[in-house]
Amino acid sequence: MKIRLTVNGRRFEREVDAETRLLDLLREDLHLTGTKEGCGEGECGACTVLIDGRPVNSCLVLAPQADGTDVLTIEGLADGDRLHPIQRAFVDAGGVQCGFCTPGFIMSVYALLRDNPEPTDDEVRSAIEGNLCRCTGYAKIVEAVRLAADRMRENS
Ligand code: FES
Ligand code: FES
Secondary structure (H helix, E strand, O other): OEEEEEEOOEEEEEEOOOOOEHHHHHHHHOOOOOOOOOOOOOOOOOOEEEEOOEEEEOOOOEHHHHOOOEEEOHHHOOEOOEOOHHHHHHHHOOOOOOOOOHHHHHHHHHHHHHHOOOOOHHHHHHHOOOOOOOOOOOHHHHHHHHHHHHHHHHOO
């Protein structure tokens, strides 16, 4: 079936099988490999993207379900060579180790800070509860979110 969707501000029209996952459309067809596959079962959040502004696990979304939507992936955040402030803060605060989970975390945090520019640590933890990290122990990730929020408020 034919679907049309916008990804990172670009419009695409694709012929897909009914069972194609959005994750595979993004990674294999559109070559947006920043979105990762961890569990493939909706448990780890490595595949998080925004659909119409809402964080979702793209491993659980079929491409036809994304027909007509606006998808944002990690590739849509940086401004050319300039990292998005959330990306920069993750690096600066040591919230990135192996980096496999990082794109998913950053997409969840992006949605959080868009709606709540000054979250409490509890609100941060709740926003990232669907994202798993095996490396950092989460403290540095929460610190990164606080740093990003501070910088984004200063610059707004
Ligand atoms: S790969 Fe989608 S939630 Fe783990
Ligand atoms: S940095 Fe390795 S899983 Fe999070």
